[in-house]
Amino acid sequence: MLGTDSKVSVPAPTDVRVVGFARLRAGGVAAIVGASERGFQPALPRQLPEEFVRFMPRSARWVRSESFDRQVTGGTYSGAFYFDPGADWVSFDTTNPSAAASSGP
Numbered sequence: 001m002l003g004t005d006s007k008v009s010v011p012a013p014t015d016v017r018v019v020g021f022a023r024l025r026a027g028g029v030a031a032i033v034g035a036s037e038r039g040f041q042p043a044l045p046r047q048l049p050e051e052f053v054r055f056m057p058r059s060a061r062w063v064r065s066e067s068f069d070r071q072v073t074g075g076t077y078s079g080a081f082y083f084d085p086g087a088d089w090v091s092f093d094t095t096n097p098s099a100a101a102s103s104g105p
Contacts, residue, residue, distance in 0.1 A: 017095050019052055024088045033083050038065040045082045045091045060084035062091065073097075 033040045043064035045056065062082040073079045079094035 015095050016097075017093070018097050019049060019093045020091075021052075021055055021057070022090050022092070024090060026088060029083045029085045029088045029090065032068070033063055033065075033085050038068045038071075040065040040068070040083070043082060045080070045093065048091075048093065056091070057084065057087060057089050059087070060089055060091075061086055 040063040042062065044062055048056070062084055064080065064082045069080055072081060073094070076098055077094060077096045079092065079097060082091040083089070
């Protein structure tokens with residue numbers, strides 16, 4: 001894949017990019033970002049496809065943890081995950097995501 005040695009990789013012609021927003025159950029985001037060892041910091045989702053920007057929650061106060069990103073991706077694909085603890089939103093932007101070996105069927 002192009003750009004694998006950088007923080008932001010460039011999708012190749014055969015890569016699959018999965019981008020979106022999801023709303024978790026009440027308190028779901030607080031449970032994730034409350035883990036102090038992950039070091040969540042304020043951050044804005046970057047480089048979203050233009051057609052997704054209009055769906056972004058306007059009043060969201062996004063936080064992100066590179067440690068959490070690495071834990072989720074397991075180093076097998078690139079991905080960034082942003083959370084809004086106040087409204088339980090998650091924004092995700094991944095390239096070639098795969099299911100974790102322990103995720104089951």
